[in-house]
Amino acid sequence: xxxxxxxxxxxxxxxxxxxxxxxxxxxxxxxxxxxxxxxxxxxxxxxxxxxxxxxxxxxxxxxxxxxxxxxxxxxxxxxxxxxxxxxxxxxxxxxxxxxxxxxxxxxxxxxxxxxxxxxxxxxxxxxxxxxxxxxxxxxxxxxxxxxxxxxxxxxxxxxxxxxxxxxxxxxxxxxxxxxxxxxxxxxxxxxxxxxxxxxxxxxxxxxxxxxxxxxxxxxxxxxxxxxxxxxxxxxxxxxxxxxxxxxxxxxxxxxxxxxxxxxxxxxxxxxxxxxxxxxxxxxxxxxxxxxxxxxxxxxxxxxxxxxxxxxxxxxxxxxxxxxxxxxxxxxxxxxxxxxxxxxxxxxxxxxxxxxxxxxxxxxxxxxxxxxxxxxxxxxxxxxxxxxxxxxxxxxxxxxxxxxxxxxxxxxxxxxxxxxxxxxxxxxxxxxxxxxxxxxxxxxxxxxxxxxxxxxxxxxxxxxxxxxxxxxxxxxxxxxxxxxxxxxxxxxxxxxx
Numbered sequence: 284x285x286x287x288x289x290x291x292x293x294x295x296x297x298x299x300x301x302x303x304x305x306x307x308x309x310x311x312x313x314x315x316x317x318x319x320x321x322x323x324x325x326x327x328x329x330x331x332x333x334x335x336x337x338x339x340x341x342x343x344x345x346x347x348x349x350x351x352x353x354x355x356x357x358x359x360x361x362x363x364x365x366x367x368x369x370x371x372x373x374x375x376x377x378x379x380x381x382x383x384x385x386x387x388x389x390x391x392x393x394x395x396x397x398x399x400x401x402x403x404x405x406x407x408x409x410x411x412x413x414x415x416x417x418x419x420x421x422x423x424x425x426x427x428x429x430x431x432x433x434x435x436x437x438x439x440x441x442x443x444x445x446x447x448x449x450x451x452x453x454x455x456x457x458x459x460x461x462x463x464x465x466x467x468x469x470x471x472x473x474x475x476x477x478x479x480x481x482x483x484x485x486x487x488x489x490x491x492x493x494x495x496x497x498x499x500x501x502x503x504x505x506x507x508x509x510x511x512x513x514x515x516x517x518x519x520x521x522x523x524x525x526x527x528x529x530x531x532x533x534x535x536x537x538x539x540x541x542x543x544x545x546x547x548x549x550x551x552x553x554x555x556x557x558x559x560x561x562x563x564x565x566x567x568x569x570x571x572x573x574x575x576x577x578x579x580x581x582x583x584x585x586x587x588x589x590x591x592x593x594x595x596x597x598x599x600x601x602x603x604x605x606x607x608x609x610x611x612x613x614x615x616x617x618x619x620x621x622x623x624x625x626x627x628x629x630x631x632x633x634x635x636x637x638x639x640x641x642x643x644x645x646x647x648x649x650x651x652x653x654x655x656x657x658x659x660x661x662x663x664x665x666x667x668x669x670x671x672x673x674x675x676x677x678x679x680x681x682x683x684x685x686x687x688x689x690x691x692x693x694x695x696x697x698x699x700x701x702x703x704x705x706x707x708x709x710x711x712x713x714x715x716x717x718x719x720x721x722x723x724x725x726x727x728x729x730x731x732x733x734x735x736x737x738x739x740x741x742x743x744x745x746x747x748x749x750x751x752x753x754x755x756x757x758x759x760x761x762x763x764x765x766x767x768x769x770x771x772x773x774x775x776x777x778x779x
Contacts, residue, residue, distance in 0.1 A: 305379035307422075308367035309414050311430050311495055316384045322515065325388060329523050331364045332385035336406040341710045343409050344684065344692045357413055367414075391510060392523035394503040399524055399642075401688070404496055411492055415485055432491060524642065532585040532634050532715035541587040543596055549586075553721035555714045556655045556697055557640060558582050560667075564651035569604030574644055574652040576615075578635055580622055585634035585715040590623045636713045637691050656681070656690040656697075673700050 304314070320328075338360045346353040361367075367378040386407070393403035418426065427433065511517050541549070550562040561579040565571050571579065576597075583593060597619060598611050606615070617626060624631040637654070646653040655664055661682055668678045677700040684693035695711045698704070702724055711717060 305376060305383060307426050307429055308375060308379055308382075309411070309418065309426050310383065311492055312383065312386050312390075312499070313430075313495070315387050320384065322519070325384075326519060326523075328381050328385040329388040329392065329519075331366075331381070332389055333523065335360055335364055335366060336389070336403075336410065337710060337712070339406050339409050339413075340402075340689070341692065341695075344687075344689055345706070348409065348412070354413070354417075388520075389523065390500060390503055391516075392520040394500045395507065395520075395524060398688070400497075400500045400504070404493070404500065407496060408489060408493055412485065412489055415488060427488070430491075432488060532713060532719075541592070543588075543592055546583075546596070549718075552725060553718050555694060555717040556667075557653065558714055558718075560655055561651050565600055569600050570606070571652075572650055574646065574650055576618070577622070578640060578652040580619065581632055581634040582714050582718075584623065584632075586718050590620065590625065593619050593623070634713070634715050637694070637711070640714070641690055654690055654694075656685050656693040661685065668697075671701075673697070 304316075338357065342348075342353050342356055346356070365378055366382050367375050389403060393399040415423070415426075510520070546562070547566075550559050554562060558579060561571065561575050564575065565579070580593065580597070583596070588596065594616055597615060598608065601611050601615065602608050620626045622632050640652075641654045641657045644652070646658055655667065659667070664685065665678055665682065668681065673681070677696065681693045681696050681700075684690075684696060691711055694717070695707050698711060698717060698721070699707050702721065704724075707720075709720065711720075
């Protein structure tokens with residue numbers, strides 16, 4: 284068989300040449316990539332890996348990690364996103380390259396805070412565990428040699444211990460490398476060494492990887508100032524750490540299908556907890572501060588409120604409080620038109636994703652925006668869930684997820700409990716996704732009927748072109764620009 288020049292080069296690289304940067308499909312990511320790549324490839328690789336880590340997080344909570352279902356679903360995601368997932372095949376150079384580069388990109392994006400580092404470390408650990416356990420014994424040994432991890436086989440030295448545990452082979456390692464196994468009483472300790480059953484050797488490898496990656500994240504964080512001076516990379520990295528990788532809810536396919544009279548009922552049945560909290564605060568106080576107005580206003584825009592409906596909704600509520608009609612028209616009305624792209628730069632602002640709500644602009648005293656699972660005290664969250672008739676067992680599950688910092692998964696559990704589901708069947712990443720999925724369940728998949736409108740056709744015409752937009756999108760540099768422009772919108776909401 285003849286190969287092209289490029290194919291021959293790739294075949295030679297993968298045939299076992301140790302000078303190749305990717306001799307194995309699995310690695311500890313010790314050496315950063317040195318090649319030049321385009322910004323488009325930079326972002327594409329990072330988004331794909333972020334999708335993979337989100338799936339790892341969701342599957343790790345909803346399934347037993349060693350179960351066949353967990354492995355099957357994760358392998359399907361590896362195949363779909365073209366990451367190396369099984370044996371050291373000779374034709375996966377591009378997949379290994381993507382794996383290597385994408386890890387370091389996300390390392391840059393997720394080293395910026397302690398919370399981001401913890402999340403990234405946990406998902407990368409789970410990802411590594413799955414891939415290491417999928418290797419055959421021979422490939423596992425080759426990998427351990429490659430990363431200079433060598434264990435002394437001691438199956439003949441402790442026959443009594445091995446016979447008692449029915450373990451045919453064991454390895455000796457330093458005691459500090461087997462702390463987790465020692466806590467679980469799964470090792471034999473003698474003369475400062477831990478004798479580890481071969482089936483548990485993955486715990487030693489994972490501990491080694493954790494130490495290396497944790498240290499690397501800390502070192503990367505120290506080098507951030509030099510990266511932040513790069514005007515091309517820093518917006519992309521900031522965007523990735525708050526990135527939403529699901530459907531685009533800016534298209535407003537339901538525009539005009541929501542009636543203002545139905546919002547109270549919808550808030551109970553189909554709003555996520557964050558928006559239900561904002562709606563209740565607005566009804567009680569007849570006012571929301573600017574963070575709440577931005578978060579809730581864009582959510583309402585995403586579920587289908589037209590500009591005219593939004594102006595009517597906010598005005599009716601605000602004038603019931605301390606804001607008179609003239610003040611509303613001169614101040615707040617402009618900001619609402621601005622959010623619909625009718626003023627200023629005429630940018631069509633998109634509803635906030637879960638990651639944006641969780642990671643940016645935390646609420647202060649008197650605020651009601653943010654994520655209740657992330658920003659509420661556990662006891663206050665428990666009281667709120669009790670008031671919404673969530674059963675005690677469900678509240679305990681939600682609080683456990685919150686304690687583990689799985690805020691979006693806690694919201695998924697809230698969805699399951701309020702919709703009487705055993706398994707949500709999808710990953711929840713956006714408040715408007717929550718609303719859309721809830722409506723599908725409650726209406727049996729039927730679309731909402733469009734509300735008759737006397738408000739004119741100009742708004743409908745402006746939205747008709749948006750309906751042709753694709754329902755799915757991945758973050759690009761244009762999204763980064765939109766995020767930057769959204770910051771300008773905050774200036775119009777600062778009046779409380």
